[in-house]
Amino acid sequence: MTRPTDTALPGKGMPAIPASKRWLEAVPWLLALGTYAAAPQYAPLLTQIFVMILFAMSLDLLVGYTGIVTLGHAAQFGTGAYVAGILAARGWITDPTMTAVIAMVAAGCIGLFFGSLMLRTKGLAFLMLSVASGMFLYEIANKATGITGGDDGLQGVVFSPLLGLWEFDFRGTTAFFYSFVMLFLTFIFLRRVVNSPFGWSLRGLRENDLRMSAIGCHNYRRRLTAYTIASTLAGLAGAVQAQCTGFVALNSLSFELSGAVLIMLILGGSGRLYGAMFGVPIYMFAQDYLAKRDPTNWFLWQGIILLILVLFARGGVLSLAERGFHACCRRRPG
Amino acid sequence: MSAVLDLCDVTAGYGPTVIIENLSLALQAGEVLAVLGRNGVGKSTLMKTIVGQTRLHRGEVHLKGESIGRLPSYRRALSGIGYVPQERDIFGTLTIEENLRISARSGRWTVEAIFELFPNLAGRRRNRGDEISGGEQQMLSIGRALVGNPSVLLLDEPMEGLAPVIIDQILKVLHTLRSAGGLVIVLVEQYALMALEFAPRTIVLDRGRAIFDGRSIELSGNPELMASCLGLSGSLA
Numbered sequence: 001m002t003r004p005t006d007t008a009l010p011g012k013g014m015p016a017i018p019a020s021k022r023w024l025e026a027v028p029w030l031l032a033l034g035t036y037a038a039a040p041q042y043a044p045l046l047t048q049i050f051v052m053i054l055f056a057m058s059l060d061l062l063v064g065y066t067g068i069v070t071l072g073h074a075a076q077f078g079t080g081a082y083v084a085g086i087l088a089a090r091g092w093i094t095d096p097t098m099t100a101v102i103a104m105v106a107a108g109c110i111g112l113f114f115g116s117l118m119l120r121t122k123g124l125a126f127l128m129l130s131v132a133s134g135m136f137l138y139e140i141a142n143k144a145t146g147i148t149g150g151d152d153g154l155q156g157v158v159f160s161p162l163l164g165l166w167e168f169d170f171r172g173t174t175a176f177f178y179s180f181v182m183l184f185l186t187f188i189f190l191r192r193v194v195n196s197p198f199g200w201s202l203r204g205l206r207e208n209d210l211r212m213s214a215i216g217c218h219n220y221r222r223r224l225t226a227y228t229i230a231s232t233l234a235g236l237a238g239a240v241q242a243q244c245t246g247f248v249a250l251n252s253l254s255f256e257l258s259g260a261v262l263i264m265l266i267l268g269g270s271g272r273l274y275g276a277m278f279g280v281p282i283y284m285f286a287q288d289y290l291a292k293r294d295p296t297n298w299f300l301w302q303g304i305i306l307l308i309l310v311l312f313a314r315g316g317v318l319s320l321a322e323r324g325f326h327a328c329c330r331r332r333p334g
Numbered sequence: 335m336s337a338v339l340d341l342c343d344v345t346a347g348y349g350p351t352v353i354i355e356n357l358s359l360a361l362q363a364g365e366v367l368a369v370l371g372r373n374g375v376g377k378s379t380l381m382k383t384i385v386g387q388t389r390l391h392r393g394e395v396h397l398k399g400e401s402i403g404r405l406p407s408y409r410r411a412l413s414g415i416g417y418v419p420q421e422r423d424i425f426g427t428l429t430i431e432e433n434l435r436i437s438a439r440s441g442r443w444t445v446e447a448i449f450e451l452f453p454n455l456a457g458r459r460r461n462r463g464d465e466i467s468g469g470e471q472q473m474l475s476i477g478r479a480l481v482g483n484p485s486v487l488l489l490d491e492p493m494e495g496l497a498p499v500i501i502d503q504i505l506k507v508l509h510t511l512r513s514a515g516g517l518v519i520v521l522v523e524q525y526a527l528m529a530l531e532f533a534p535r536t537i538v539l540d541r542g543r544a545i546f547d548g549r550s551i552e553l554s555g556n557p558e559l560m561a562s563c564l565g566l567s568g569s570l571a
Contacts, residue, residue: 197432197435197436200425200428200432200435200436201436203425203427203428204425204428204436207425207426207427208423208425210387210407210423211419211423211425212408213406213407213408213411214385214387214407214408214411214417214419215411215436215437215478215479215482216408216411216412216437216439216482217408217436218408219408
């Protein structure tokens with residue numbers, strides 16, 4: 001088979017970055033490491049951003065590539081966080097790698113279960129069911145205080161040193177590098193997935209599922225596979241969150257988190273993997289800034305910014321940047 | 335010899351609405367059939383009924399002796415139905431090569447064989463589906479159906495809206511497919527004379543029923559019959 005096309009930045013109407021400019025792909029990664037080198041005191045914030053990017057990337061497989069818009073993705077994130085947290089808090093398994101794997105399996109199973117029910121519907125019905133799936137797990141976690149800590153969250157979560165070598169220190173150095181590596185590995189994995197025949201078929205489903213069916217694709221199974229993969233990765237994001245913070249909050253299963261991660265993705269640009277890398281930090285910094293500037297009305301400002309983006313930059317921030325980049329390339333040939 | 339594609343007394347349509355009524359049709363291996371008729375008589379619905387995109391009210395559809403009338407669309411495709419829809423339905427965000435590869439199944443028609451058949455596509459294999467011309471999209475649509483290595487190829491108005499030079503190229507390919515033999519080709523076409531010349535057998539539909547089923551030469555050689563079946567005089571091309 002010939003090499004798959006390099007569509008790491010495919011967008012929905014923009015050409016991919018030319019091979020000669022491929023080095024640009026390294027920029028976000030170098031920027032992250034550079035930020036840490038310049039200001040290591042921000043390691044916990046960067047870790048939080050990496051976790052959310054990982055989470056948003058998993059959602060991108062559904063929203064951007066498969067055309068499944070869900071408002072219940074936090075169900076899988078929270079499952080991953082709680083599974084990893086409970087295993088460590090009870091002292092059953094404290095190894096970070098092992099708990100991450102178990103959390104991924106658990107989130108994948110939850111995704112498979114809910115997906116098998118929800119993906120029989122479409123549109124608004126699916127959206128409502130996705131909200132219900134998140135609320136269902138949220139309420140279970142809320143009521144099972146003996147296991148989850150309920151509204152207070154799960155505390156006293158202590159993991160053993162990473163690979164038996166690195167403790168999760170209070171400065172957040174181990175957490176920073178751990179979340180960075182997890183994010184990078186997830187990105188490589190997702191990049192391979194979306195550029196494989198399976199990934200192409202997901203884009204085909206997003207565009208025209210009737211046509212996909214007519215060329216022999218079992219659409220339901222294909223969507224369910226994508227949903228399970230995305231759920232597994234959301235579970236990983238949740239587990240990393242629990243490992244890096246040593247705490248699992250009840251809102252890791254909340255509707256608000258599902259909505260926020262969707263907004264982050266739309267802000268950055270869905271269907272291009274890198275969109276999450278831009279959307280998440282912009283959202284988090286904007287939220288922080290707006291909350292400080294106008295504590296009472298910051299939600300309003302956030303809404304106005306989103307409205308402007310949706311109206312004038314439908315592909316998100318990355319789409320705007322891409323358009324500018326290609327305009328520059330056209331002006332300066334070679 | 336048993337028919338590759340066999341429609342027995344088929345009544346089908348969209349939801350409760352019946353479009354095709356009591357249609358029977360049997361096609362042997364290598365047979366080429368033209369489906370003619372005015373607009374809205376059910377030509378495309380017939381294709382969609384074979385593909386599984388309509389509601390089958392009554393009757394049976396058999397492919398190579400197996401009943402496929404109640405199978406979902408994807409199972410029919412896997413059984414050997416290749417469909418080139420009127421709208422082409424190219425996946426715009428996938429490249430030409432990706433469009434072909436997601437449909438490919440083992441058999442004679444590989445992606446490279448399609449590129450040999452349509453050299454225009456080979457040169458633009460890395461272009462996205464929404465970056466190519468209408469003619470190239472039609473070639474891609476035919477190629478995408480072929481890489482599934484079907485035993486029945488359904489072509490729904492493949493020449494619609496194309497420039498004469500592109501029509502010639504596509505016709506040449508269709509002649510190649512016909513000459514190769516083995517493949518059942520069902521061609522729905524508005525250019526009646528072209529279709530009659532290409533397909534040895536023709537059915538003419540009117541309000542969902544077959545009002546003519548016979549040798550194309552009988553129809554093309556009889557202007558009165560042409561006029562009564564198609565409502566047009568001899569110069570139809």
